[in-house]
Amino acid sequence: MRDTSVTIQDVARAAGVSRQTVSNVLNTPAIVRAETRDRVQQAIDRMGYAPHASARRLRTRRSATIGIHLDPYAGGISGVVLDRFVHALTEHAGERGLRVLVYAASDHDEEIRRMADLVDGGDVDAVVITGTAYGDRRIDWLTQRAVPFVSFGRPWGADDVDDPTYLWVDVDGATGTRAATAHALNRGPRVAFLGWPAGSATGDDRERGWREAMAAAGAPAELRLVAEETVSEARDRVAELLSARAVDAVVCASDTLAVGAHVAAVAGHRPDLAIVGFDNTPAAEALGISSVEQLPELVAAGTLDLLMAGGPRIERRTPTPGEAHVLVEPRLVVR
CATH class of the missing domain: 3.40.50.2300 (Response regulator)
Structure with a gap:
């Protein structure tokens, strides 16, 4: 459990480093030596230090927010899967210090306009899209704008495992x-x-x-x-x-x-x-x-792993073979 009473100065003192070094570990860990970074992280974990989210967003000019489109309600039986995915994504994102912003759109054209508003306004750092298909214009728009994104669903022909064009997570049907x-x-x-x-x-x-x-x-x-x-x-x-x-x-x-x-x-x-x-x-x-x-909780975790590339924040990166895709194996529930 995080302790909001612990300050960055307390962590620096416990780790035997400067306040700036702790800040670097939190915001730009790549510039800190591995040994020092590990020592600071151990102090953070031991003391339960919780960086002030609002202050960090102002300092780094990042919203720490992921945008995701909420499909129009269509009723039916199987529509609950995406709802479960959004719920799981929100929970897992919160555990990693991120937020999820849900927005509505009636079609892909409107969704692109909504994404443009959110990205240009600095409201989101990344986007998760669902229901991808060959020739998906959302993918072209996100790629051209260099917006970090992951799709829940394979591109079905527009992407190759050995030469990936973007990041995706899917369930192995x-x-x-x-x-x-x-x-x-x-x-x-x-x-x-x-x-x-x-x-x-x-x-x-x-x-x-x-x-x-x-x-x-x-x-x-x-x-x-x-x-x-x-x-x-x-x-x-x-x-x-x-x-x-x-x-x-x-x-x-x-x-x-x-x-x-x-x-x-x-x-x-x-x-x-x-x-x-x-x-x-x-x-x-x-x-x-x-x-x-389908295990949407694993899909959500895989989505965040791809967006954050194993680091403390969302990163834009070039897809590489073996690291661009997560294929979740479902399980059979026998009744």
């Missing part, structure tokens, strides 16, 4: 559905996949995990169902499947689709049908549906 499918195969080889129409990068990645697990088990990946992200359409597709084919389990690209599959299974007198969703929402938990947990 294929790994999640591979685990879900391997679990579902315990019920039998006839495992269907209920996903979105082809062309959704995230959806295609989750379908790939199902196909890979089916191939590894020597089972045919022929039961592929398509539905938009609605409970009613998912229910109808699974009801049609159950009336026409023998099915052991259904792996779904989202919990919304999984809820629809559950409704169809109950109505079709198939309470034994194994269903696995993706997102591990409260709806899946309430209905006892197994689901893949």
Whole structure:
């Protein structure tokens, strides 16, 4: 716990250095010798020293604030994942002496205008964007303006692991559905996949995990169902499947689709049908549906690690192979 009564002079005295050296450790650690820096940091940790945030912001001309766009409320079941991410980002940022500023925008054009206002006004030092796609104009704008940023979501073709163009964090969807499918195969080889129409990068990645697990088990990946992200359409597709084919389990690209599959299974007198969703929402938990947990807390921590590059503050840096991306492995929650 930080002690606001401890002053920078107290830390300097305990570490046997000058007040300026302590200030350098806090604000420009690279100019301080490693041995001295470690000694000062030990004194800070031991005494619980808490630098005055407002004074630091005035001195360094940094806001210590990260901006993030809040998507318009769209209802539904799976929309809580981004809410959890924003909440986790705010908590983790606070632990690192940073703040999160949430702003609204109806589309990418408006979001760019909002980012411009915040950056030009000195209100934010960095930005986190979500829902990235190929040709994303936000990425071009942020790159041209040299604004530090991280995206929650891969660029899907606009970036390369060996030659990264920007920093991103994502959840390994294929790994999640591979685990879900391997679990579902315990019920039998006839495992269907209920996903979105082809062309959704995230959806295609989750379908790939199902196909890979089916191939590894020597089972045919022929039961592929398509539905938009609605409970009613998912229910109808699974009801049609159950009336026409023998099915052991259904792996779904989202919990919304999984809820629809559950409704169809109950109505079709198939309470034994194994269903696995993706997102591990409260709806899946309430209905006892197994689901893949995205672990947004780890995504938030990875985002801050990339923004801060292991240091005490946000830094703009050139993406380098092996250090530009964080791919979080989700976990399967079995119910």
